[in-house]
Amino acid sequence: MAIAAAAGRPDTPRSPQHLPMQLVGGWEAGLLAFMALLYLVGVLLNPTFFGSTDAISAVLRDTARYGVMAVGMTFVIVNRDLDLSVGSTLGLTAVAFSIFFSPTHYGMDAVPAALLCLGLGLAIGLVNGVLVAILRVPPFIATLTMLFIGRGLVLGLTGGKTIGFDLKAQGYWLFAMGETNALGFNNQILIFLVFAVVGAFVLAKTRIGYETYAVGGNEQAAQYAGIATKAVRIRGFMISSFCAAVAGLMNATQDKGVTSQYGQGAELIVIAAVIVGGAAIAGGRGRVIGACLGAALVVLIDKVLREGIPVTRTITVGGVEMEVQALAQLPPGAVPAFLGFILLAAVLIEPWVVRGNVFGRLKAWLTGSEPPPSLDPGGAAIVGVKTFGTASDARGVGARGLRAFLHRRDAAAIILVVVLWLVGMWLRPDFWGSLNNSFNLLLAFSEVALLSLGLTYVIANGDIDLSVGSVLALSGAVAAYVMKEMGGDPLLAISLALAAGALCGAVNGWLTTRFNLPSFVATLGMFYIARGLAAWIVSGRQLSGFPERFNLIGRNLYEVLSYFGMPPQAGLWLEVTRAVSVQTLFLLLVAIVAGIVLGATPFGQKVYATGGNERAASYAGVDTKRVRFLSLVFSGLCAAAAGVIYVAFYRSFNPSAGLLRELDAIASVIIGGGSIFGGYGTIIGSLAGAAVITLIRSLLSLQVILANGASFVLPQHWMNVFIGLILLVAVIGDIWFRQNNIFGEWRRRRQLAAAEKLRLQAGSKGA
């Protein structure tokens, strides 16, 4: 039909003799050319490193691990899923291997330990797959949570310490895996080659690959064609995790030990590699060879960026000028920031450069000839890709009247807040209700709650903002830098910090609405970029010593009033001013405004309509792009405000501020009645959700006095595992209890069955 032709098919044959570039390997050839060019740049910048043959084998050795993971990730991305957990799977499996093998722990034989570790990899993949394919959790949420849980487990198991087994490793052949062989190159490169060849063959030439492409291209069609699509997707996740486990083994055998840092941020390199290698985030397209070349390219970029340029500095020591050899290196954080940019750029290349035929039009413009027909760039192709998720079917949600409260989507959160508080009271009656504890609870609450306010809008819109924790760090870094290094006024610092947050939100919004990127991809890019920039701005250091006037933002009212020379004397007023801090009041103010706007104004109605059915909303004249853009900007602003408060409260800034806070905030919104698929969420609910998260965190770190007088505190390392689990439970609970109402469904079926039984009994009596 005419409309379909106009919308533009990427595979419309231009001339019959001439296969599309992507089929004859034009993409891969371009990657190779680009890599050669980049290597030359490396040689020019740093001839001592890149000029040597060692450099090639070092780049290849590092590529090997990421390449193996990229092979697995290709299956997941072609399936139209996403696996953010590979980095922590690498870390966790490496740690598991070390614990099994190390003489200081279980001291097992090498091979059984390795097999156990590969089995663990498969198990993680199975969990990811079941969460995504069967429990219908959106992949970016499921695997991001697994990342979090995996990191928590790594920390918990190692206690943050290094495990080494240098001596024992000498007696085992398995460790040849990570060694340089007789031919002069590292065995990891061999393993990588095997994975690349097998992976390429399986994806391109076997039924498994065929099914993968079918599921990624159109899951429903694949299902109708008799493919067990859920099994295919679970298989994809298992392949990916298995590859990550192999990479973990490679890492552990190379270093003969592990640290808790293993695999941190690896998912960024791996996903960027696969996308750079020509796979589409919208699924159904991608090749293993491209992914492997992509891995080599991204690792090379990483190396070139990290290696630094040798420079000669002239310094004066005691009046004598001396020339000193030094390496001019990029500051910490710059590399992840660049990689984040590369990820975003790579995602945009396919819809905008290839499909939009930028080169063809450029050529036509240069030669002055007729430009090729401009295909609608991106357009319908990438929009609506929230990777897999479900719009649940319409099922009854009817009840009202006396039970109205219980049927509110935020009821569970409000009840939980009360219950959790009572649990705290029961565990530590001496301490829980005290003013001190309440003050601390309120403080911890403010940060999560502030982030969740902005996210409530974004999630109600059907988008997601994974970057809030990083934006918090960036704006904190800006505020700290302006005051400390530039000697700026606190007011200027706050304005610039808020502007930075708004800018991040605007970039997120611009990428999602103007370039039609799925919001989880745009904000994932920002997740790395903003955190990288934050570390870059402060050069990875901790900054402190700001004007006390600024720090008042993070103090309680008592201190503020004292600063202005009118401390409260006694009585209730004193108590109140000691418990309430500026940030709590600020939060309250923002929450009230945000709540009214969302609940009672036309703008809020537009947010819900956009999240409920974007097309319906735009037909009804709602400028849905504007609504989504503004929501993402608001989220950025909230995160920025949280960043400013963070700096003021701690009187210092640390580049790890707000690390993985996005999970707390997303969990708050979902617990508070938001739906990850959009259309729901209230400010009251999100506040209650944030309170639940705060209370759980605080309960978990509570010192419990046991009956025998001993006391017990949960090690902080395990906290992440719990928060991750809670987020998963919240999302699954939302999907299955709130959206699909499985209890109601079950009750209805039982009633039907009972009625049927009665009818049958009556029938048999009658006969």
Add this chain to the structure above:
Amino acid sequence: MALLELRGVGKEFGAIRALGDVDLAIEPGEAVGLMGDNGAGKSTLVKIIAGNFAPTNGSIAFDGQPVHFTRPVDARDVGIEVVYQDLALADNLTAAANVFLGRELRRRVGPFSFLDHGAMNRRAGELFAELKSETRASDVVRAMSGGQRQAVAIARTRLSDAKLVLMDEPTAAISVRQVAEVLDLIRRLKDHGVAVILISHRMPDVFSVCDRVVVLRRGRKVADKAIARSSPEEVTALITGAKEAA
């Protein structure tokens, strides 16, 4: 004077001509059935009238005034409303909120404006009563049947006192019993003096509510005659091309 008048309207997508030089006039209060096979240009024509596409050539006049729609909102502003095939309703909102979507009733408090849910529920209730539908204004659309959803979509068009309502396959996805309900709704729109363009594949629907039938084939208008002087057999022949023109 015709309410809507199209003169020589055509639409090209690149090299493909989806619609060529269609003339069409709709009188106030008239129901016109627009029929044609897949790809005949029905959707393109409807999207031009609704402002989704600008025509490549030709002119459109509404109420005697020449109009140029660039966005759906432009068409709505002059009094053209569309009921989309999949109804384009936000499942998570109530019936009243869907009826008022994009033109919510507000209550001003100083410089701020707030939603007036009470007034919206009342007004939507009146509209449903007018359409003799049992839909309740404060129910969530998610829990509604196909017929009730149609009522919500049609109530949207009544809200603005539209002069022309375009209905794209309103009976395609609903049960037989609900079809009768929807056809009743269309008749009620006619009673209020609203002109209706009904796009449908179902011959009985067109012949039971329309005054006139227009047939498109391969982007051209091949027939435009009163229902009374046509028959389902003739229309089928026109759609398939067994009969060239009438």
